[in-house]
Amino acid sequence: MPESNQPDTSGRGEQAWLPRKPLDRRSFLAGATTLASAGLASSVLAACGASPKPKTTATSTPKAAAFPIGAAARASGKPVGITLWHSMQSANLEALTTMTDQFNASQGDVRVTLVNQNSYPDTLSLYTAALAGGNLPDVVQIESEDLQLMIDTRSVVPAQSAIDADHYDLSDFLGVTVSYFRVGSTLWAMPFNISSQVLYYDQNAFTHAGLDPSKPPTTLDGLRGAANKIVQAKVAKYGMALKLSPSTFDEWLAMGGGTLVNNSNGRQGRATRVTFDSSLGKSIIGFYAQMFSSHLAQPASATTYDNLVAIGNGISPMTLETSAALGTVAGLLGGYKQVKLGVGPMPGPTGNGGVYVGGAGLYMVSKSPPERQDGAWQYIKYLIAPAQQATWAAASGYVPVRKSAVDVPVLKARWASLPGFRVAYDQILSSPVTAATAGAVMGPANQIDTAIQDALTSVSQGRPAAATLAQAAATANQALSSYNSRVQG
Amino acid sequence: MPDRRRRTVLGRRASRRALREAATGYLLVLPALATFAVFVFYPLGRAIWLGLYRTSVSPNLPSTYVGPSQYASVVSSSAFLGSLWRTILFAVFTMPAGIALGIALAMLAHQRLRGIQVFRTVFSSTVATSTAVASVIFFTLLDPQIGLLSYWLGKKGGAGILSDPTFALPAVSVVSIWQNIGFTFILMSAALQAIPDTLLDAARLDGASSWHRFRSVTLPLLSPTVFFAIVVGIIGSFQAFGQIDILTQGGPNNHTMVLIYYIYQSAFVNNDYGLAAVASVVLFAILLVVTLVQFRFVERRVFYAT
Numbered sequence: 001m002p003e004s005n006q007p008d009t010s011g012r013g014e015q016a017w018l019p020r021k022p023l024d025r026r027s028f029l030a031g032a033t034t035l036a037s038a039g040l041a042s043s044v045l046a047a048c049g050a051s052p053k054p055k056t057t058a059t060s061t062p063k064a065a066a067f068p069i070g071a072a073a074r075a076s077g078k079p080v081g082i083t084l085w086h087s088m089q090s091a092n093l094e095a096l097t098t099m100t101d102q103f104n105a106s107q108g109d110v111r112v113t114l115v116n117q118n119s120y121p122d123t124l125s126l127y128t129a130a131l132a133g134g135n136l137p138d139v140v141q142i143e144s145e146d147l148q149l150m151i152d153t154r155s156v157v158p159a160q161s162a163i164d165a166d167h168y169d170l171s172d173f174l175g176v177t178v179s180y181f182r183v184g185s186t187l188w189a190m191p192f193n194i195s196s197q198v199l200y201y202d203q204n205a206f207t208h209a210g211l212d213p214s215k216p217p218t219t220l221d222g223l224r225g226a227a228n229k230i231v232q233a234k235v236a237k238y239g240m241a242l243k244l245s246p247s248t249f250d251e252w253l254a255m256g257g258g259t260l261v262n263n264s265n266g267r268q269g270r271a272t273r274v275t276f277d278s279s280l281g282k283s284i285i286g287f288y289a290q291m292f293s294s295h296l297a298q299p300a301s302a303t304t305y306d307n308l309v310a311i312g313n314g315i316s317p318m319t320l321e322t323s324a325a326l327g328t329v330a331g332l333l334g335g336y337k338q339v340k341l342g343v344g345p346m347p348g349p350t351g352n353g354g355v356y357v358g359g360a361g362l363y364m365v366s367k368s369p370p371e372r373q374d375g376a377w378q379y380i381k382y383l384i385a386p387a388q389q390a391t392w393a394a395a396s397g398y399v400p401v402r403k404s405a406v407d408v409p410v411l412k413a414r415w416a417s418l419p420g421f422r423v424a425y426d427q428i429l430s431s432p433v434t435a436a437t438a439g440a441v442m443g444p445a446n447q448i449d450t451a452i453q454d455a456l457t458s459v460s461q462g463r464p465a466a467a468t469l470a471q472a473a474a475t476a477n478q479a480l481s482s483y484n485s486r487v488q489g
Numbered sequence: 490m491p492d493r494r495r496r497t498v499l500g501r502r503a504s505r506r507a508l509r510e511a512a513t514g515y516l517l518v519l520p521a522l523a524t525f526a527v528f529v530f531y532p533l534g535r536a537i538w539l540g541l542y543r544t545s546v547s548p549n550l551p552s553t554y555v556g557p558s559q560y561a562s563v564v565s566s567s568a569f570l571g572s573l574w575r576t577i578l579f580a581v582f583t584m585p586a587g588i589a590l591g592i593a594l595a596m597l598a599h600q601r602l603r604g605i606q607v608f609r610t611v612f613s614s615t616v617a618t619s620t621a622v623a624s625v626i627f628f629t630l631l632d633p634q635i636g637l638l639s640y641w642l643g644k645k646g647g648a649g650i651l652s653d654p655t656f657a658l659p660a661v662s663v664v665s666i667w668q669n670i671g672f673t674f675i676l677m678s679a680a681l682q683a684i685p686d687t688l689l690d691a692a693r694l695d696g697a698s699s700w701h702r703f704r705s706v707t708l709p710l711l712s713p714t715v716f717f718a719i720v721v722g723i724i725g726s727f728q729a730f731g732q733i734d735i736l737t738q739g740g741p742n743n744h745t746m747v748l749i750y751y752i753y754q755s756a757f758v759n760n761d762y763g764l765a766a767v768a769s770v771v772l773f774a775i776l777l778v779v780t781l782v783q784f785r786f787v788e789r790r791v792f793y794a795t
Contacts, residue, residue: 128760152550153547153549300633306649313634454742457741461653488551
């Protein structure tokens with residue numbers, strides 16, 4: 001407190017280094033003001049000072065040891081305790097907890113503890129912070145787009161090494177779920193909760209506008225045509241809500257067969273430049289510009305579900321959103337009696353591409369001792385088995401990562417009652433495995449996302465489409481080279 | 490001050506006693522000093538040092554020494570300068586309006602009326618709201634689909650005010666002004682109550698109008714508090730993080746990317762601790778200079794009643 005910094009020295013024995021004035025209003029305010037400024041400066045600096053200590057010597061690269069298959073069963077102290085850091089909430093969390101309890105009860109070698117880290121960004125920052133010194137999990141669920149960063153942390157045992165050692169068969173898996181997490185010939189993480197974008201629309205609005213609700217648009221031209229009909233028939237103010245989010249742009253690029261970054265979307269070598277400013281990218285952002293300027297689409301915030309609310313309140317009867325939101329959407333729109341929710345495959349540019357997947361993968365941590373690495377692999381294998389993937393997909397709305405899960409009764413029954421849940425699976429199943437549909441693997445994924453999002457925002461403000469895309473490419477290229485210069489080793 | 494004369498006549502024993510007293514004083518300050526050393530001075534030194542390194546994309550990997558050139562390149566980068574400019578804009582948007590509103594409300598509530606306490610409570614209530622709560626309230630109010638404010642402002646539909654590059658920073662500023670109004674109101678109310686009635690009565694007897702009384706008596710006597718509010722306000726606007734994180738995350742198109750959020754994103758999203766350390770050190774230097782300038786020049790114009 002300021003008083004303690006201003007001792008009362010009105011008595012005897014004053015020295016030059018002691019404050020000579022008694023405390024008054026002036027010095028109180030002055031003292032308080034100085035303290036307040038010192039307080040801010042220190043809190044800012046403390047935040048950065050807490051960061052890890054720089055080292056000047058290079059650490060040795062981890063050697064490719066054989067995966068310790070069976071180490072958990074041979075461990076002296078059983079069961080082997082392992083930890084999963086995840087970001088699942090509500091219904092998804094319940095399903096994950098149930099599956100984990102069943103796994104723990106099904107065998108005596110491995111005991112899994114779940115740690116809920118709230119969100120993908122939180123999990124990632126806690127994980128990287130723990131790498132600098134702290135308790136690491138044995139398995140961590142990380143959002144798909146952070147693949148390159150996870151590789152660059154050099155803290156991961158590739159799933160490939162366990163697959164090779166265990167002769168695990170991936171032929172039952174949906175092609176693009178595996179190709180997403182594969183760089184070169186190494187599968188880094190196991191796909192676990194997978195989704196893709198789909199079309200959500202109000203079937204009643206389609207009927208009122210003279211459109212066939214059983215045949216939602218599948219191309220960009222079809223989308224524009226349907227939006228136009230809805231606006232012309234005065235069924236709604238806009239034909240659709242178009243999120244200013246990079247995921248739709250990225251999905252369209254993949255559907256048109258285009259890549260986001262060079263070196264085959266970063267699959268054949270580290271991405272060094274973006275390629276989204278191609279003629280395909282230009283035509284996609286031109287589509288955005290045209291939809292906004294003709295008032296056929298309303299721009300919607302990238303970070304909220306406003307686009308879904310717009311279906312409910314009848315402002316925009318169509319939107320594009322991740323299939324993982326279907327549970328939320330169905331619940332939300334249940335409150336709007338005049339709306340009959342329809343789900344269609346993602347409309348997009350016609351080309352030799354297909355959808356790429358979103359969601360998250362499970363990574364095994366290399367710092368764990370062999371028995372825990374093996375325990376992690378046993379647990380992951382359990383979670384991606386057909387029965388568990390069926391349970392998981394039925395409870396969560398995510399797409400099962402393997403084909404045989406579709407024949408499991410629990411999922412069959414769920415999809416029979418709610419056919420909308422099947423749409424994302426079908427389009428992921430039919431998506432060809434190419435560099436475009438693998439999705440981009442790039443270090444500064446977050447910054448490149450922001451650059452694309454900024455371009456979409458500018459276009460929604462009426463700025464020229466081609467120039468904003470070029471600007472986004474320049475910003476993204478700078479982010480890529482800055483990131484790549486910091487990778488080292 | 491009579492001290493100097495007195496000091497020369499003091500004997501050696503007295504001087505030793507004074508020394509012992511000073512030692513006691515420093516001993517008493519030591520715990521606070523130690524805390525500052527551990528949590529302020531040490532991190533400050535580390536941040537300056539960290540600014541000399543290009544840190545890796547992951548904190549477990551080695552950093553490269555690049556030297557002071559990193560300071561030069563960060564400070565001259567458009568991202569840094571842009572964030573600094575938006576921080577200044579944010580301060581200009583929030584501070585004068587916030588202080589003027591605080592004084593106005595304090596004047597309103599400085600009446601002897603029945604039930605005035607109710608208004609005082611209402612005016613000061615935002616001090617009990619956390620930044621997070623205030624931000625979430627305004628986030629809902631500004632929502633283009635369901636927000637009341639968007640409806641009143643005729644901004645229904647579309648991407649919304651917070652996604653509009655022109656209005657995002659003003660909107661965030663309004664939230665900050667609203668949230669800080671309680672604090673400013675309490676400061677100004679306390680200062681108003683400390684003004685002796687005799688001065689205002691004397692002015693009234695001299696025939697001064699109410700505006701004249703406010704301008705020539707009340708405002709000068711409020712000036713130390715206003716000065717305090719300005720300094721705290723500038724620091725507060727350099728510190729604005731929560732509302733930006735919740736409302737806009739620095740967007741749209743970096744229009745709300747103030748310096749502190751730029752530092753946060755660099756460090757904790759992009760893992761670029763070296764860059765963030767440089768920006769923090771520069772922010773520290775800027776605040777130091779701003780505070781010194783304020784004391785040097787602004788404080789002269791402040792009237793301190795003793």
